[in-house]
Amino acid sequence: MGILEGKSVLVAGVTMNTSIGYRVAELAQAEGAKVVVSNFGRAMSLTARVLKRLDPQPPLLELDVTNDEHLATLADRLREHVDRLDGVVHSIAYANPERALGGAFLGTQWEDVGASLQTSAYSLASLTTACQPLFGGAASVVGLTFDARQSWPAYDWMGVSKAALESVSRYLARYLGPRGVRCNLVAAGPLDTIAKKAIPGAEKFNDVWGERAPLGWDPSDTTPAAKAVVALLSDWFPATTGEMVHVDGGLHSTGA
Numbered sequence: 001m002g003i004l005e006g007k008s009v010l011v012a013g014v015t016m017n018t019s020i021g022y023r024v025a026e027l028a029q030a031e032g033a034k035v036v037v038s039n040f041g042r043a044m045s046l047t048a049r050v051l052k053r054l055d056p057q058p059p060l061l062e063l064d065v066t067n068d069e070h071l072a073t074l075a076d077r078l079r080e081h082v083d084r085l086d087g088v089v090h091s092i093a094y095a096n097p098e099r100a101l102g103g104a105f106l107g108t109q110w111e112d113v114g115a116s117l118q119t120s121a122y123s124l125a126s127l128t129t130a131c132q133p134l135f136g137g138a139a140s141v142v143g144l145t146f147d148a149r150q151s152w153p154a155y156d157w158m159g160v161s162k163a164a165l166e167s168v169s170r171y172l173a174r175y176l177g178p179r180g181v182r183c184n185l186v187a188a189g190p191l192d193t194i195a196k197k198a199i200p201g202a203e204k205f206n207d208v209w210g211e212r213a214p215l216g217w218d219p220s221d222t223t224p225a226a227k228a229v230v231a232l233l234s235d236w237f238p239a240t241t242g243e244m245v246h247v248d249g250g251l252h253s254t255g256a
Contacts, residue, residue, distance in 0.1 A: 002031030003234040008082040012038045012063060012127060013091035017050045019193050020144055021091030023226035026054060028087075031230055036081050038063035040070070065092055065123035066115075071130040084136035087233040090127055090143035093158065093165075093195060094119040100157040102200030108157055116157050121164035128172055128183070138180040142232045143169055144225070145244065147187040147252055154201035166244060173242030182241040184232050188225035189217050189248035213249030 009028050014021040014037045025035045035058040039047040044062060051057050059081045064070050078085065095101055095116035100108045128141050146155070148163035155162075165185070172183040190196060190205035209217040225247045231237065232245065246252045 002033075003236060004028055004087075004230065005032030007032070007086035007233070008034045008036070008084060009087040009089065009233060010036045010038065010078065010085055010131065011058075011089040011091065012065070013089075013093075014050070015039060015043050015046050016194055017053060018191075018220075018222070019091065019195075020188060020191065020222045020225050020229070021089060022050060023222040024089050024091070024229045025051075025058060027223075027226050027230045028233065029054060029056070029058070031234070033087070033233075034082060036061060036078060040064040040067075063127075065127055066118055071126055074127075074130040075133040078131070078134055082134070085131050085134040086136070086139055088128060088131050088139070088141045089229060089233070090124050090141065092119065092123055092127075093144075093161065095156070095158040095161060097198045097200060101198075102154050103156065105156040113157055113160075116161045117164055120158065120161035121168050124165055124168045124183075125172060128176070128181075132181075135179070135181060138235075138238075139182070140233045140237075141172065141176075141181065141183040142229045143183075143185045144229070145185045145187045146190070147244070147246065147248070153204065154199055158199070169244075170242045177241055182232075182237070184237070184241060185244045186225055186228045186232070187244050187246045187248060187252070188222075189213065189251060190219050191222055191225065192219045193222075209249060209251055212254055213251040214254065215249040217249035217251070 011025045037058045038061045096112045100112045228247045
């Protein structure tokens, strides 16, 4: 019996099979969970295509986390597939690659900053709130971050957004803990996803991790990060909330 046997999980933000979210969905199903996946807009067709690789093929819902109507109707649309939700995976982030990343920090306008903060950070709270009616007592919310306790070259306003995400997660842990809901983050090292490839200069991260990660680091392997997400979704961390689990080959623990 898998560690998610009998549980229902929403994985929000799956686009390609190279994403952490996709690997989470795959592993969660292998561990016994019923999985529902979401994306929106033109990316829906890509998601539908990669989901055909999974058996069983998860239902796909359209969910733009900046769309109030999508959020307001989410619980009812989820009920068409599951009776309750035991877990939510937030695999969502966005910043304009030309105007908010790659060294453009000082010239980025509020319009782009606001879009990044809403999509990448505030959405953890709005998505969790939209899913609350389906939480049957204990539930686990897990988000994905790239450790934002320090600045990174080229990461710019996405770094700021991830710092906000990490704070949002701690406040969700505070306010939802009394209701039995845990909220944690997995801080993965650099992975060769669509999101990373959109960041100008992000390939330099691979060099840093290759030189300094004590355990080594494979930027093409999403499995370690996905396993951490699945573990946090399970009942094996019943008293852990407001935490950020590093899955980065240990680089966060090293100095120069």
